[in-house]
Amino acid sequence: MQSIHYGFHLSIAGKQGVAGAVAEAQRLGLSGFQIFAKSPRSWKTRNLGPGEVERFRAGRENLGHLPAAIHASYLVNLGATGELWEKSIFSLADDLTKAQVLGIELVVVHPGSGEKKRIREGALRALELAQIGKRGPKLLLENTAGGGERIGSRLEDLAWLIEGTPLGVCFDTCHAFAAGYPLHLEPERVIEELDQEIGLERVPLIHLNDSVGAWGSHIDQHANLRQGRIGEALREVVCHPRLRGKLFVMETERGETHDAHNLATLRRWLESCVSLRESSEE
Incomplete structure (x- = not known):
């Protein structure tokens, strides 16, 4: 019995492009994933290749229509000017x-720095420019580690x-911890807030990441699950009954050893x- 959908941020490099991410999700036994649609550190766009969309x-669809997300470019700053x-x-x-x-x-997009009013206006203008209707993809603003x-x-x-x-929010556990939310001590209280x-x-x-930086450090550096400063307390986030279906x-370091550790932990x-839920229902 699975209470959440889970996966990694997957690469779209290679001949298969975005379709390669689906193949990797299947290989790893994931139930969801996230990708970039283009290079996250370049303004240059990327055209979807012939047959790429169909594949x-x-x-x-063959994997049960895994839920997925696109992470916007790191260069985007919706609070900027000019x-x-x-x-x-x-x-x-x-x-x-x-x-x-x-x-x-x-x-999902990082809000950026500058004026809050411009961030909201910029996000809504992007939705309008892309002609996103009520049934289109949902745009999420991600919480940040702060600083500057x-x-x-x-x-x-x-x-x-x-x-x-119509905007929503993506909640990053590393960012919240680095911003001063006590996920290591009171994860239940943070979720309630x-x-x-x-x-x-x-x-x-939910971006499920442990943190290299200390609580309230404003350091945005992700760690493998149970290998950072939040540690085992992240289990309570995963098990929170009101986060089922998310x-x-x-967004942890990739590689066979890292993947094996993070998947085994999760x-x-x-x-x-499941064991806790079954015990409570007896």
């Missing part, structure tokens, strides 16, 4: 358009940004969730 859609703001909107709209073509449900002028480290700021809009400020129904995606994506946690 991607068919592959997901040319950078315009380029950010265009790049995000490109990802939203690709998500719609591929049938991907979620697109970065917006989004506080849940109340994200709540303001999405209020009265997320619900009170945002509403869990508006948080379809997509959990690990699957052990999921088994313990």
